[in-house]
Amino acid sequence: MAKIALLGSGFIARFYADSLHGLRSRDRIVTVYGRRKESAEQLARDYQVPGWTTSLEEAINDPEADAAVIALPNYLHEEAVMACVKAKKAILCTKPLGRNAAEALRMLRAVENAGLFHGYLEDLLYTPKTLKALETVRKGALGEVLWTRSREAHPGPHSDWFWDSEAAGGGAIVDLGCHCIEIGRAYIGKDIKPVEVMCWADTLVKPIEAEDNAVGLVRYANGAVSQFEVSWTFRGGLDLRDEVMGSEGTIWVNNFLRTGFEIFTSGQGSGYVAEKAESSQGWVFPVGDEVHELGYNTMFAEMFNCMESGAAPAETFYDGYIVNAVMDAAYRSAGTGQWEPVQLEVWRGKESAEKRGLAKEYDDRHYLIKEEMTHYGTVKLILKEKQTGRIIEVEKQPGDNPDLPGEDI
Numbered sequence: 001m002a003k004i005a006l007l008g009s010g011f012i013a014r015f016y017a018d019s020l021h022g023l024r025s026r027d028r029i030v031t032v033y034g035r036r037k038e039s040a041e042q043l044a045r046d047y048q049v050p051g052w053t054t055s056l057e058e059a060i061n062d063p064e065a066d067a068a069v070i071a072l073p074n075y076l077h078e079e080a081v082m083a084c085v086k087a088k089k090a091i092l093c094t095k096p097l098g099r100n101a102a103e104a105l106r107m108l109r110a111v112e113n114a115g116l117f118h119g120y121l122e123d124l125l126y127t128p129k130t131l132k133a134l135e136t137v138r139k140g141a142l143g144e145v146l147w148t149r150s151r152e153a154h155p156g157p158h159s160d161w162f163w164d165s166e167a168a169g170g171g172a173i174v175d176l177g178c179h180c181i182e183i184g185r186a187y188i189g190k191d192i193k194p195v196e197v198m199c200w201a202d203t204l205v206k207p208i209e210a211e212d213n214a215v216g217l218v219r220y221a222n223g224a225v226s227q228f229e230v231s232w233t234f235r236g237g238l239d240l241r242d243e244v245m246g247s248e249g250t251i252w253v254n255n256f257l258r259t260g261f262e263i264f265t266s267g268q269g270s271g272y273v274a275e276k277a278e279s280s281q282g283w284v285f286p287v288g289d290e291v292h293e294l295g296y297n298t299m300f301a302e303m304f305n306c307m308e309s310g311a312a313p314a315e316t317f318y319d320g321y322i323v324n325a326v327m328d329a330a331y332r333s334a335g336t337g338q339w340e341p342v343q344l345e346v347w348r349g350k351e352s353a354e355k356r357g358l359a360k361e362y363d364d365r366h367y368l369i370k371e372e373m374t375h376y377g378t379v380k381l382i383l384k385e386k387q388t389g390r391i392i393e394v395e396k397q398p399g400d401n402p403d404l405p406g407e408d409i
């Protein structure tokens, strides 16, 4: 059983509390910190938490708590982590780990030097669909992952501090891109080095300093590319979609918004539909079990199982640091308009990775570029002669073995 100090009593803290206390969980929140007395007290009441406080130090040092869950604005993550390190508590921190890689690296070093259990609460890697998709990729069903695309777009965040680039560390990239970047990284392989980033970012709609829209490409050492698309001005709800393209297969994942559950309502008796839903009238697109479908249940189960068994969870502060370093490169690229290198002071994967030879042999003399059944009943082969490099086209009947032109080797 984990005994938890919940640091924060806002939006994500309540999702976390739903998950931590849901379904007769044996893990319990023993105290909750909130900046405002009313919100801390209310969360404590709603979730039967015995203690609440408006002092961060007091919550972290609660002798009943053996782990702290950080659910605070981005600019308070480092301060909270350092206070937890001082108190020698296990730490689970929400995303993004830092406002930038320098903050994230200080946090990573502090928890590792103190030998503390640490988890990075990247819930979108724990959604039921993503877990199944990742397992499918690991078993080889997609062959080599060539590119990935991850999109998170909604009409903008729900609290003032997100919109202040100093407090948040940026705009839509740091808020949403962190999810997309880690999703792409997980599909491509966490031991493959992210090398450089090309990113477009702009402030298209909102009167803010930070970017409200961005698209970026992260190039990995093995030639794979992951694309992230983020928006704080998307109309229509919370769009969470991922694609993986491999040499042998494809995955499309829709985690939210259009998952096959659709309701029409005149608006009578309407209320909450789903996170960031913009309408509760007409056709609406709810989510069956938001807490589970966003990955919170599986995430906390894995985190606390690992804490108890002394293992490292799938997502640690190291992963949070890598994501911050990729985002730093994205911001540099958005400024220069150039590919910018990902600067990693700490890297624990492979230094380099070869592009794998994916060309298919047709026979001793030819590579197969493409085989296609035509609508008029023949099969077209596009081949490359190994010796001359010439590309040829051969038409055959299904099942035939045609004589191919070209010299014998």
Ligand SMILES: NC(=O)c1ccc[n+]([C@@H]2O[C@H](COP(=O)([O-])OP(=O)(O)OC[C@H]3O[C@@H](n4cnc5c(N)ncnc54)[C@H](O)[C@@H]3O)[C@@H](O)[C@H]2O)c1
Pocket (backbone or CB within 6 Å): 008, 009, 010, 011, 012, 013, 033, 034, 035, 036, 039, 071, 072, 073, 074, 076, 094, 095, 096, 121, 122, 123, 158, 159, 160, 161, 175
């Ligand atoms: N899917 C996810 O993983 C996910 C989703 C939403 C938010 N988050 C992350 O959770 C963290 C908190 O976000 P949130 O949406 O819960 O924010 P929020 O504004 O709803 O809540 C912030 C909490 O921090 C407390 N706080 C303490 N000092 C504060 C200060 N000076 N200014 C503002 N709040 C202060 C508030 O009392 C409140 O309890 C952020 O790092 C955010 O990126 C993660």
